[in-house]
Amino acid sequence: MYRSALLLLLSSLLLACSCERTQPYVRIEGFAQGSTYHVICRPVRGYTEKALRARIDSHLTAIDVSLSGYNKGSLLSRLNAGEDLPLDSLFIGCFLRSQEIWAETEGAFDPSAAPLFDLWGFGFSNKRTVTQTAIDSILSFVGMDHLRLEERAEGTFLVRDDPRCQLNFNAIAQGYSCDVVARWLDSIGCTDYLVDIGREIRCKGVNASGTAWHIGLDRPADGNMEEGKDLQAILEVTDCGIVTSGNYRKFYIEDGQKFAHTIDPASGRPVSHNLLSATVVAKDAATADAYATWLMVIGVERARALLASRPDLEAMLVFDQDGQMQTFQTDNLKTQ
Numbered sequence: 001m002y003r004s005a006l007l008l009l010l011s012s013l014l015l016a017c018s019c020e021r022t023q024p025y026v027r028i029e030g031f032a033q034g035s036t037y038h039v040i041c042r043p044v045r046g047y048t049e050k051a052l053r054a055r056i057d058s059h060l061t062a063i064d065v066s067l068s069g070y071n072k073g074s075l076l077s078r079l080n081a082g083e084d085l086p087l088d089s090l091f092i093g094c095f096l097r098s099q100e101i102w103a104e105t106e107g108a109f110d111p112s113a114a115p116l117f118d119l120w121g122f123g124f125s126n127k128r129t130v131t132q133t134a135i136d137s138i139l140s141f142v143g144m145d146h147l148r149l150e151e152r153a154e155g156t157f158l159v160r161d162d163p164r165c166q167l168n169f170n171a172i173a174q175g176y177s178c179d180v181v182a183r184w185l186d187s188i189g190c191t192d193y194l195v196d197i198g199r200e201i202r203c204k205g206v207n208a209s210g211t212a213w214h215i216g217l218d219r220p221a222d223g224n225m226e227e228g229k230d231l232q233a234i235l236e237v238t239d240c241g242i243v244t245s246g247n248y249r250k251f252y253i254e255d256g257q258k259f260a261h262t263i264d265p266a267s268g269r270p271v272s273h274n275l276l277s278a279t280v281v282a283k284d285a286a287t288a289d290a291y292a293t294w295l296m297v298i299g300v301e302r303a304r305a306l307l308a309s310r311p312d313l314e315a316m317l318v319f320d321q322d323g324q325m326q327t328f329q330t331d332n333l334k335t336q
Contacts, residue, residue, distance in 0.1 A: 025192075025208040028053045032060040033174060033198055034070055041185060041193035042205070059180055060197075066090040067173045069114075069124040077124075079158055080114070080166040086155030094169055094176050094286075095149065095158070101172075101290045102144040108297040109290045110265040113142050114168035120270060122261040123168055135268035141165050142265055175243055175289025178202035182285070195285075200243045202285040212236040214336070220246045220277035220318050221325070232277075232318060232327070234336040241285030245292035246277030246318075262296045273299035274320040281314040281333065304328060 026049050029038045039056055047055075066088050068074045075091055087095075098111045114123055115138045121127025128134070141162040150159045169176075178195045182202040185193050192205030194213050203213045219232040235242065247260035259270045278295035282288040291313065295303040300319045307315050307330055314333040319326055329335070 026052060028056060030057060030060075032057075033064060033068060033177065035174075035198035037198070038196040039181065039185075039193065040207075041190050044185075044188050044190050047188060055184065056181055059184060060177065062088075063090055063173070063177045063180060067094055067169050067176075069168055069170065076167060076169065080124075082163065084157060086152075086157060087149070090180070092149065092156055094172065095147075095167075097176070097286055098169065098172055098290070099144050101287070101294075105290075105294045105297075107143060107265050108294045109171060110142065110144060111167045111169050111171065112144050112146060112165060113263060113265040114166040115164065116142065116263050116265065116268050117168050117170075117261075118166075119268075120259065120261075120263060122263065139268050142268075171245075171293040172286050172290045174198045174200045175202075175241060175285035175287070178241065178285035200241075200285055200289055202241045203237060204239050206238065212238045212334070215242055217244055217277075217279055217316070219325070233316060235279070235281070235316075236334040236336065237281055240281050240283065241288035242279065242281045243285060243288040243292045244277055244279040245289075245296045247271070247296065262293065264297050271297060271299070275300045275303065275317060276320060276325070277318045278303065279316040283312065300328070 025040050026043055027038065027040050028049065029036060030053070031037070037060065039052075044052070064071055064074065066075045067090060069076055069080070071077060075085060075088060078085055101109050102111070116135070117123030118125045119128050119130060119134060119138060141164050146162055146165050147158060147160045147167070150157050174197045177197050178200055179202055181195045181197070182193070182204065185195070192207070194201060194203040194207070201215060207213050213236070215235045215237060217232045217235065245262070247262055262271045263269065264271050275296060278292050280288040280292040280295065282291060295306070295315065295317065298306070300317060303317055307313060314330045316327060316329040316333060319328070
């Protein structure tokens with residue numbers, strides 16, 4: 001799922017460190033999951049920059065081979081095509097976390113809505129003719145309760161109660177990928193890092209200047225396609241995942257009506273409320289990723305009520321109020 005906000009790396013991602021630091025941070029970047037990635041971290045004893053890059057690329061390649069719907073040879077693509085295959089640990093972990101969040105959100109976050117994304121042209125295939133009959137037919141087999149894991153002698157397999165069931169992990173996969181890389185950095189003793197994959201972030205510790213990581217959020221105005229040119233806010237965060245979801249970059253206009261990529265699994269249709277973007281700060285990036293989608297599905301008022309009951313989350317909502325852009329943020333969210 002394409003993320004709408006620029007998680008701007010700003011000065012905190014510069015290679016140079018403050019005069020109080022004796023060694024510059026390492027910056028590694030490349031391409032992954034149809035986008036770019038950046039990892040900025042304090043040097044780790046025993047790991048050269050080349051070695052760090054090789055291991056990070058290895059993790060990201062493994063995730064692509066497992067969870068990418070754009071890679072036609074991936075495990076996900078082959079399962080969606082009807083093959084019966086043993087699952088790897090990456091797929092199992094992402095599936096189980098998705099099931100948990102699906103239940104918690106009462107279906108607002110739902111990777112099994114993949115056929116709806118395809119129908120509207122926001123999935124892995126070209127847009128089809130949308131009719132209420134087509135929507136109703138798909139809704140009959142949407143829901144993570146239609147799928148389960150089954151242990152066999154050959155391994156763990158995905159079982160579905162309808163052969164038409166498919167999965168699309170775009171609303172969690174990049175956040176999940178950030179967490180996979182972050183866990184590996186933790187395992188080798190890295191204490192300060194920022195992992196950015198497709199503008200979704202997991203960070204820990206401090207930046208090269210010894211302060212919290214500074215993350216810029218793009219203003220969610222239709223047509224604001226140049227990342228970093230027009231910022232809505234700059235956040236100060238650490239030891240968390242941070243993801244923004246919005247509807248101002250991935251949409252199309254048909255017969256004068258805007259159709260955005262956020263699909264409500266309950267109605268089977270793109271959302272049409274006034275919430276423009278939702279930024280979530282959570283314990284990890286997979287949670288922030290999925291919850292940002294959750295807020296975009298339910299809209300401003302329900303999102304505010306939800307956040308009031310969840311002290312474990314920080315968030316910023318940007319919404320349209322009578323033609324004017326307004327913001328709401330939780331009390332403990334630090335901004336510049």
